[in-house]
Amino acid sequence: MSAKITPSRQPSLSGERFAVTYRIAGDESLARARAQEITLEQTVEFPGELVPEGAIRDGIVGRIESLDASGEGHFEARISYAVESAGGELPQLLNTVFGNTSIKPGIRVERLELPPSILNNYPGPRFGIPGIRKLLGMEGRPVLCTALKPQGLPPEDLAELAYRFALGGIDIIKDDHGIANQGFSAFRARAGAIARAVTRANYRTGSRAVYAPNVTAACGEVRDRAIFARECGAGALLVSPGLTGFDAMRALAADDAVALPVIAHPALLGSFTAHPDSGISHYALYGQLMRLAGADASIFPNFGGRFSFSREECRGIADGCAAPMGALEKIFPAPGGGMGLDKVAVMREFYGPDVMFLIGGGLFQAGDDLVENCRRFRELVDVA
């Protein structure tokens, strides 16, 4: 005998649904059982036999739309949910996609399919590839990006580095993601000095290099720093949504008082892609979710660097940055992580022109003249 719930009213559902494809480790019967668990876990979180009849059982509970073999010992379950379950907010959408199921072994989110009624809640990238190209005044070639470091340098030294990078033809000069608001390069002292240095270089070159300060910060500070940065003349922003939460990035991108391109950094997100049988796929995490949450470029470690992503995983990210998602703009995949000038040709061929190349320390290793190294980077990209 169980206590039964009889709703006094049924929830009103439009019938429109969104879908998540999960990759499940196991044979078909195990995969089906796990898929059925997911339909409950991600919605009612209630024993199946006790779910009330009517719209909760028929509409709120997830629905297995298909279950297909996907390589040796794995199945892909496509499960749909009522759009109403996602409640119009990104945290609850993420929760419906993978909240509790993230804690179950052997299940990975492969991809999302979001209908207009959900996508309409998310303006997504404010600039995207066309907007960033317009801002930089360039077309047809990859965007060049580098990082100001190492942590510990004073603002004036970071500004001097930024000046040289801009002089050498780098398009986007970002703070290293480890430069936050430490006393030795406090945000407000740093942002102004670096933005002015880049402007000075632009006067000299006639180019439109932009500075992207790191606004990854405490909860109430992200927006204030972004607005301060804009007032200083910064042309873009760097955010690590794994540190701030994805919704802080969404809010930043959607904020008309900020209105700057947002470059997403993968800090702390690595655990989601650490194992092929858990977490979230590269395609969905670094492609679809970054884009939904308003990133205009998505940084990730390229194959062949000091991290471990494969060519196939990097291809997944590039695909996720470009695949159709309603009216959402395509965004730049931004491979980095231990890249050097010797990798440019391979990367250019692999990613095509719609890519942002991020070379940090490698620019220092390429010769003793930093400005010259940047010029060579630029030439390699132009030639390729």
Place this chain on the structure above:
Amino acid sequence: MSAKITPSRQPSLSGERFAVTYRIAGDESLARARAQEITLEQTVEFPGELVPEGAIRDGIVGRIESLDASGEGHFEARISYAVESAGGELPQLLNTVFGNTSIKPGIRVERLELPPSILNNYPGPRFGIPGIRKLLGMEGRPVLCTALKPQGLPPEDLAELAYRFALGGIDIIKDDHGIANQGFSAFRARAGAIARAVTRANYRTGSRAVYAPNVTAACGEVRDRAIFARECGAGALLVSPGLTGFDAMRALAADDAVALPVIAHPALLGSFTAHPDSGISHYALYGQLMRLAGADASIFPNFGGRFSFSREECRGIADGCAAPMGALEKIFPAPGGGMGLDKVAVMREFYGPDVMFLIGGGLFQAGDDLVENCRRFRELVDVA
């Protein structure tokens, strides 16, 4: 030949350091090499040979304090960082602990050691175990917690459930973490109705049951909902820091206009503990970090339920909720996830009295009278 950086000023460092112990898969020489990579990756993110001499090389770069074998094929590296690197903000502390290294395979964060100069930035749990016991007017026994569900019920039905739970002697009645701000139980309609129902039950029983609404929400909404909930008479709050970001929880706990106990839910955090060779240990994630970020109770899936945590992992969480962390209060470990009344005796013995038992669907399955089921739950806890 490389471009060399000569700082115009050295960063001023106090010499005080915090430490992170990483578990690294591999033999000793591989583990040492990876530990050395971590010292650069988490700080300067710069080629080792190019790191400027002086305080950056000697103080900012992480330092391997020890490297010891830790079971078959694994080593533990204890690495220290300048407290200044963490920059006084939780996102940057998390970044220094594991930002980029989260993307490298075979490395897990085991535990943190934070000195007073860092801990002093984080008031941590406002209530902790003693504060919650005082609020509830009870001592010596575990706290009883349950969840309002399933998603899709209207506010008045959730309120009726809450009334029965409170009547039956449940201490903390929380929203299910999947109930956010959906149209069928919008936050503002729901919070008031449920808080009133619990107050009504308290009048009848003379107890002090509290309602903990789920304030996991879009970035700018978390605080507004928390304040609204408080004004309605809610006695605690539920937050999923994996969805909002840890810093949103910290800000909530530190907010004097809110001043309610915070119960942390693990949604979307599962990928951090999905694999023993990556992510963050149960001890550090569900214990230390939840506490640092202000949670008064940390929900996690108990061993033997429908999730996969082992007894040892659950022990780690309980330890992390209680281990010395400066002036930070101990917090309640809150095991749940498919628990039923039949598990109470085992859980009571395993966790001792300082635990919050979370039973959701299991309370419905224990018999046809929900109030009676709650009373039995309470008796089992009192007796044990």
